[in-house]
Amino acid sequence: MAVAREMFCRDGIHATGVDRILAAANASKMTLYTRFGSKEALVRAALRQEGEIWRATFSSKVMEAAEDPMERLRAIVPVLSGWFNGGRFYGCAFINAVAEHTKGEPWLRELAAEHQRACLDFLEGLVRDAGYAATRDLARQLLLLVDGTAAELMVSGDEGVLRIAARTLDALLAVEERVPA
Template identity: 40%
Template sequence: MSDSPIAEATAPRLSPRDRLIDSARALFCRYGINSVGVDAIIEHAGTAKTTLYKLFGSKDGLVEAVLEREGAEWRSWFLDSIDGPGGSARDRLGRIGPALHDWFTRPDFYGCPFINAVGESDKADDRMRKLAIAHKTVVIDRLTALCTEAGIKEPTEIAHTLGLVIDGAIVMALVTRDAGAADVAGRACAAILPR
């Protein structure tokens, strides 16, 4: 990768929408949604406030766009991490812990943005909860399919239990800053899967 001005000039420039989403994602994940104001986002993105409101309608609209993109990218990465190398369904389920470990050791690991968003939101407002459930449903559906393929009885119940372990490991890693939470999760997942 080059740091030359020519390389920068020829690199594709992100659209204002993408810059706003990327900036908001970086700021929300690190500092929290409620801690970051619109002014900080537009300064980071190099856009005008009117652009944010024109594209997203409000900060809440931007939050939803960030969660949608972050969720899609994370699901794609996570599911590829467990499915990509192939193998049996049990082999793929056995990759949950190592995939989490890879994520937890990244310098930009700040926990699950959906868990964080629900934690920060008004508990009487279901908007963030619905977005989180939609995200987690995709993951649980894939885990259920793998459990079914592996011939596990009650695959939906086992998949939900695996999901609970995953979420617990994410929170543990966020709080303790210890990627070893993924190793604990891997062992727990292995213990949950019937022989």
């Protein structure tokens, strides 16, 4: 699973054949088909695991960054910077997967939407804790910021994108209305 997850994220799903995964994992086809049944099932499992690991890492790093809810929101971009500079940055696995597949593949879009909903729920909790009024709308804006930053970093490789993302985050937080304390 770890080998498949790494290869799918790094090289893409279509570019990663079953034989290549099996050779790198020193596993047999029998093992693959006994455990997963097909490459599609392996992709599903690998993406689910990648999403779980990414969300757990992202959320724990944001939560550990500060006690203050506003500072946690401001930690989003530094956490993205750590991901970008951490040695295993390939962009968002779900955006990449949807982009390289036929758009009519509902199972893949469903997996991506599931990941997006989980990310949105986490961001909405941060926004609510910080006392903002329009929690879902601001959470969606933050998700767009996260996804857009990841996509731009993947395409450009330019760390300057993070400075722009930080300014955008500050602007979003400054214009949104907070609930009176």
